[in-house]
Amino acid sequence: MSSNNRSHKAELVIERLGKKLNRQIVGSLAACVHCGMCTDSCHYVLANPDDPTYAPAYKADKIRKVFKKHYDWTGKVLPDWVGAKSLYTDEELEELRDIVFGKCTNCRRCSINCPMGVDFATFNRMTRGLLVNVGIMPEGVAVVSKDQWEIGNQMGVLKEDYIDTVEWMSDELVDEVNDPKAAIPIDKEDAKVVYSINPREVKYDPRTIADAAKIFYAAGEDWTMPSEGWDMTNFGLFSGDDDLGGAVGRRLYEKVEQLDGKKLVISECGHGYRSTRCEAQNWGQTDVNFKMESSVETMLDYIKEGRIKVDKAKNDSSYTYHDSCNFARSCGMTEEPRELLNLVVDDFREMYPNRGENYCCTGGGGAMSMSEYTPQRLKSAKVKADQLAATGAKFVVTSCHNCVDGLSDLIKHYKLDMEVTQLVNLVADALIIEEKVPVVEEVAPVEVPAEAVEEAPAEVLNGYSFLVTDDEPDMVVFLSTVLEDNGATVFKAHNGDEAMDIARKEKIDLMTLDIHMPGKSGREVFEEFRNDDDLKDVPICIITGRPELRSLIYDRPVPPPEGYMDKPVSEDDLIKNMKKILKVRS
Amino acid sequence: MSDTLNINNSVVDLVKGDYTDMEIESIVYYAQNDLKLGSGFGNAISMRGGPSIQDELNKFGEAETTDVVVTAGGELKTRHILHAVGPKFQEEYLSDKLKKTIHNCLKKAEEKGIKTIAFPPMGCGFYGVALEVSADIMFKTFEEYLSGDTSIEKIVICLNDNREFIPFHERLNKNS
Structure with missing residues (x-):
């Protein structure tokens, strides 16, 4: 506590608030007339009509009172009249955290519906930043922020895993279109397009990388993906941490400049586009010498210019x-x-x-x-x-x-x-892609032994044993059938105890695991596997219908799962993911 | 402008890269008081080094700010990890605590017979220490420690990108 009975953190928040005030924020803090127009535009209020604490104006007042107390003359002259109040304790800061992070998604719908031009989302974000600066933030925000600061992307994807996934998608595309020119170029210098993505694509949805590559290939684009600085998302936009926002943006911009790329194309991501294209240059105090656009614009141009044909x-x-x-x-x-x-x-x-x-x-x-x-x-x-x-x-x-x-x-x-x-x-x-017919050089016919012309087995998981663990019987049947159709041997468990019993008796090459199960949960099974000397090396793919529970798995003090999928799961995605985890090439 | 600073019989180098993937005798991890590796570099250490590192840390329980505990490097390319519990988020007496944490890293390394250490920019990024502040405190602490009788031969400061590299580079060259 300082001499005025204020905690060290509260003191820092108030001091930093003064440094964050600009015309836009002061205008928003001063202009509210409590007309209630914002109330009807907020999805939180619509779902909680009897709870006034969700109203944007109410939430704004929690921040506004501090501004009035310390930085606005009205609060100094008529503090009671204008509701000016200070912050004193860490508990008050935690209460503020639950408002700015937990009762608003910063969607800005109230901002555009305010007749006075109050941009609540902007100073809500600023308040998040003030709290993050003193270490008061939800655990999930801390985890993601630290990953992006230190690993360079907000899902902590390591460089080797990123490269491995891009190469995997590249191989699949080359096979699909039967053309080695379809390979994804990494770190190609002087390319016309540098393509940046969301780490979610690497971790949970690599098909979007392959699809984008297919479109670039069909358009005959001169393009590349960077080996580092590839994350166009920016958690600084969400957390309010301008320093993080600037650092992330500069990392991406520097990589494009290092490669001498002519245009940065940002894959489909709302906050990624906003932060990379519109905000990070201000946060990072930097300029860029290349064009930036969303992949939506790029794809649209390709069709309009006739570079790709679609049906x-x-x-x-x-x-x-x-x-x-x-x-x-x-x-x-x-x-x-x-x-x-x-x-x-x-x-x-x-x-x-x-x-x-x-x-x-x-x-x-x-x-x-x-x-x-x-x-x-x-x-x-x-x-x-x-x-x-x-x-x-x-x-x-x-x-x-x-x-x-x-x-x-x-x-x-x-x-x-x-x-x-x-x-x-x-x-x-x-896409309409004409299949490339390989050029065959004229050579003397050679007699080929009969066994050499046999087709490779379609059962790509032949010889592998899987343990499918899920409390939904339909899901067990679906996963087992798809895996068995692809040649795998499958053991089935309908709860955590059953999974542990089977795993200790049978040789398992990979387990698929649901998180939310009655009795022993997926998290417990996961941790038990990782802490068991005989089972710790069994690859695990989480398949869950509760994506919000992923932190239960990823925050455990054990190595993370080798794969992760959200339900519903398609046959193709299941096999692609299983092959990737087992490093099976078709 | 040099990337290297000689102090007495020791050398301090600046490099760019991911220090959790570096082949070097020891690395410093900016740890939390509960000694959980967590996300960020902690995630990289867990993923690349395996679970034995956290297992070893669990035996220490918790640690006070400025403490340093040492574990093996598991499957990392380093033999030792110095888990240094530095100050965080503008906490009180931050500069003094940061200096003591860095000093304790060097002292602990020396006790373990370690001659080469890779440091990240201590406290920067997530924990909010400004790059210029961290660089100044790190170099001052190294200068004081390495000017005495020491068996530490080499310190490497590993920086992620130009944004981190430039302030450290400027601070290093201010000295040389």
């Missing part, structure tokens, strides 16, 4: 489009994705309200990292669920990886009959 009949379901808050509301990217979507699907159904007025998926550019707020986040997703259901579409398309997770989570929670996909997947699926 929309290949995407024959019904589709709606979810505007990411960062991509649409904050960056104005509303028409390009719709134009592209209409070029690759027949049945597009608009969602209402849309564009800048769209509701947040509740992923909030990082909100899913904070499992302690999951119940209130999912409750607030009700309005989004209603929006989705009203379209009657089978697929919701979004240009944001955070939204993919946020939407998947709420679709499961509200039991909607819908799947999430991205434009890169739809464009890749609609």
Whole structure:
């Protein structure tokens, strides 16, 4: 405690607040007239109509009172009149943390609906930054921030794992199109396009990398992926830490400059696009000498310029489009994705309200990292669920990886009959690629022994033993059938105890594991495996319908799982992931 | 401008790269009081080094700020890890605590007969110590320690990128 009875951290927060005040923030802190217009625009309020603590103006007042007390003349002259109050204890800071991180996704819907121009999201983010600076933040925010500061990406993907995944996708694409020129170039200098991605693509959704590569290949693009500085996401935007935001942006920009790339293309990610394209140059106090654009613009240009051909009949379901808050509301990217979507699907159904007025998926550019707020986040997703259901579409398309997770989570929670996909997947699926016929040199015919012309076995998992652990009988049947159809031997466990019994008796090459199971949970099984001398080296792939529980696995003090998949799981994705973990090449 | 500073019979080098993947006798990990490796470099150490490192740490329980505990490097390319519990998030008396933590790393290394140590920029990034502050305290502590009688031969400061490298490089050349 300092001499004025204020904790050291509270003192630092108040002092730093003064350094963060600029015209935009002061205007927002001073201008609120408590008219209530923001209230109707907030998805938290809509889900909690009887709880005034969710109202943006109420939340704003928790920050505004400190500004009034210390930095505004009205608070000095008439403190009681304007509600000026200081902060004194760490407990008050923790209470503030639960408001700025737990009761707002910084979606900015209230900001654009405020007649006074109060940008609540901007000073909510600033407050997050003040708290992070003194170490007061949700555990998930700390984990992700530290990963991005030190490893260089917000999911802690190590360089060897990134390279391995890109090479794996590259090999698959070369095989698929039967052309070695389709290989993904890494660290190619002087390329016209440097492609940056979200670490989620490496860890949970490598198909998006392969799909993007396929599109670049079809367009005949001169492109590359960097071996380092490849993460275009920026947790500084979410956590409010401008220093992190600047460091991450500069790492990415420096790599493009080092490679002498002409254009940085940012894969589909709302907060990634906003931070890389619009914010990080300010945070990092730097300029860039190359063009930056979203992959949505790149793909659209390819079609318009005739560089790729697509057949929309290949995407024959019904589709709606979810505007990411960062991509649409904050960056104005509303028409390009719709134009592209209409070029690759027949049945597009608009969602209402849309564009800048769209509701947040509740992923909030990082909100899913904070499992302690999951119940209130999912409750607030009700309005989004209603929006989705009203379209009657089978697929919701979004240009944001955070939204993919946020939407998947709420679709499961509200039991909607819908799947999430991205434009890169739809464009890749609609591509028309003429198969390359290998040039065969004329050579004298050679007699080939009969056994040499036998086709390679289609059963790519032949000889491998799997343990499938899941409490849902349908899931056990599905996973087992797919694995057995691909030649594997499968042992089935319907709970954690059964899994441990089987694992101790049989030789297992890989276990798939559900997290949420009655009795012994997936987390306990996972930790027991890792701490057992005989089982610790068995590769484990988590397959869960509760993505918000992933921290239960990844935060354990044992090596992380070798693979991770969200339900629902497709046959192709399952086999791709199993092959990757077992390092099986087809 | 040099990347190397000679102090008495020892040398301090600046390099760019990931120090958890470096082939070197020992590395310093900026640890938390509960000695859990956690995320960031801790995640890299767990992933590349295996579970034996955390197992060994668990035997120490918790540690006070400025303490340093030593474990083996598991499957890393280093033989020893100095887990240094440095100050965090603008806590009180930060400079003094940071200096003492770095000093304790050197002392502990010497006790263990370690001659070569790789340091990250101590306290920078997630824990909020400014690069210039960290560089100044690190070099001052190295200068004081290495000017005396010591068996430490080489210190490497490993920096992730130019943003980190430049302030350390400037500080090093201010001295030479």
